[in-house]
Amino acid sequence: MLPDKQFLIDLAHTKMPYGKYKDRYLIDLPEHYVVWYHSKGFPKGKLGDMLTQVYDLKMNGLEDLIRNIQRQYPK
Template sequence: MAPEDIEKLLTRTMPFGKHQGTTIAALPANYLHWFAREGFPPGEIGRLLQLMFEIDHNGLRGLLAPLRR
């Protein structure tokens, strides 16, 4: 994880699927868990989804709140 990845979680949006247009940091936990079970997509979006899953899974989602604009 690089420091700029945290900013990307707050600014990048899902490019596809049920939650298209939602920022990665705002995705519901059950959606992140689905990707963890089924497999994360390749590339940067998959890496960011995996990072957000780890943040959520470890109960650290609240740490992102002060960083939101």
């Protein structure tokens, strides 16, 4: 299932709420961290859905899609 437009806009502007990378945009999390989190299991809820999407984007080299959304839809 493809994410909807508003989900991607929200993802583009969401920052990590806790941990070592607190306050970093999810799309800017280091790839190794997202891969580690994927193997550990993402949290439940919207944050987990967003991190799952970030994982898929990073694995396919599509981070620039989210960066373009950040520019097109500034908060």
